[in-house]
Amino acid sequence: MRKKSFGPKTLIYPTPVWCVGSYDKEGKPNVTTIAWGGICCSKPPCATVSLRKATYAYGSIRERGAYTISVPSERFAREADYFGMASGRKVDKFAATGLTPVKSELVDAPYVGEFPMVMECKVVNVVEVGLHTQFIGEIMDVKVDEDALDKKGLPDIQKVSPIIYTPEVGCYYGTGKPLGKAFSIGKEIK
């Protein structure tokens, strides 16, 4: 198949839609939305979020050494988009959306109470990459709404219904249908 070249761009699928919570100097809760992030290590369990230095969240996470990742479900796509546009320097984004900042008991940051899946992270490394700074956070806990669990008590992605972002194109998509079990469906191949 002939491929079209797009040049050196941050263009790949899928990227996550994660809402990153932090407290500012005065203890005001803030939340911003990112697509530049992921898991980066199993032991210790670590996740990353990348932020521009110009953002309000950057200063807060630098100062407090902590952040949370709240996973919005599809029905919160509007709120997640708003979190990514407004600045915590100017507005209280929790107040504007009516969503609840819940103080983490494990790290110095708030998460979004209404979102079904939450990760609490303590910053263990800060990597200067360029326009963005990457915060590597050790995962202290993961919390999931009880009504988003399956029969075995594990998180059901179709109930969490996380959002995918398409860079360059700039659209949000939901989660699709199950395709099979990992470390299993490939066994047919010798």
Next chain:
Amino acid sequence: MRKKSFGPKTLIYPTPVWCVGSYDKEGKPNVTTIAWGGICCSKPPCATVSLRKATYAYGSIRERGAYTISVPSERFAREADYFGMASGRKVDKFAATGLTPVKSELVDAPYVGEFPMVMECKVVNVVEVGLHTQFIGEIMDVKVDEDALDKKGLPDIQKVSPIIYTPEVGCYYGTGKPLGKAFSIGKEIK
């Protein structure tokens, strides 16, 4: 909503299913599947993949200073799963699946010719996190199959049909329905 605590786990949705291509010392093409990765910077455009030191790909990427990310579409879920189970130390995974290693003209690594979306990366930083090492790669080019483009010539995620992985649960899922335009649907919120 009451939340269940899962402890310090690499448990968050969505994570990507990306197939990472590299050449070994002898120039044999290899490919492995990861879910620990993401974009980490816009300028210079950079992406990350995390690998355990024990993997064959780790040594190859260290030595060659390059890797590619090939995005499998849903119909290649079996092959992607196989790439994540077999070791390039023992088998030629391209030969086993009948897929084509295409030599990148920009970096010293091969990509999967049949996969619809490809990113070519030059390693610019190596971050030791713990069990996993994070390779930060500068994105030199992104290539997309011409039949996976929309009318404007941009990649159509529903044609690329990337796969989502669910850590802990260990299942693959497809991409869902469009939810709206970024930097737009949140504007209704003051």
